Amino acid sequence: MKWYVVYTKPKWKKRAAKQLTKFGVNCYCPLIKKTQQRSDRKxxxxxxxxxxxxxxxxxxxxxxxxxxSPGVVRYLFWLGTHAVVKDKEIETIKEWLTSDDSATEISVMQYQIGQKIKLDSGPFCEQNAFVKDITKTHYVLILESLGYVLKVKNK
Known part of the structure; x- marks a missing residue:
């Protein structure tokens, strides 16, 4: 079976994942812990x-x-077909989220905009990407296989 990417309504990711699991669908919604500032506390x-x-x-x-599921809008398409994510990429995301070094930074200082690269460290190690933009503090990469934009800090 293949992994597909599903686009959901805003703020429906976790609810849609729970509903789909109830329907017997193997579903994965990667979550990270984040500190948010409320008016009186964090x-x-x-x-x-x-x-x-x-x-x-x-x-x-x-x-x-x-x-x-009412929270599901549509499938994500890539090059005219349903976007398919490889099992290895799902495993990479899961490993990265459970590891202690999830704040790994990737440095690509020697690369130029438009250049195709292969990431050699961090959570997306061994993934192909295109360098879309370079700023003073970040690099913007397009992950080929996921069709996703990744913003990483430069060192």
């Missing part, structure tokens, strides 16, 4: 790693079951 909350996106693993013939 609180620690779990927020989705990817805004509006969750991953579902199901057979091709069962793809329409996800629309039983």
């Amino acid at each position: 609180i620690r909350v779990e927020v989705p790693l990817f805004n509006h996106y969750i991953f579902v693993q199901l057979a091709e013939k069962d793809r329409n079951i996800i629309f039983n």
Whole structure:
């Protein structure tokens, strides 16, 4: 079975993932812990790693079951077909989120805008990416296989 990327309504990622799990769909919504400032205090909350996106693993013939959840909008498409994420990429995200060094920084100072690179460290190690933008503090990379934009600090 393949992993597909599903686009959800705003603030529906966790709820949609729970509903899809009830329907028997293998669902993954990567969460990170983040400190948020409230008017009178700071609180620690779990927020989705990817805004509006969750991953579902199901057979091709069962793809329409996800629309039983009111929080699901559509599948994400990449180059005219449903975006498929490799098992290895899902495992990489899971390992990165459970490791102690999840704040790893990636340095790509020698690269130029538009250049294709292969990441050699950090959570997306061994992934291909294009350098989209370089600022004084960050690099903006496009992860080829996920079709996602990654912003990393430069050292």
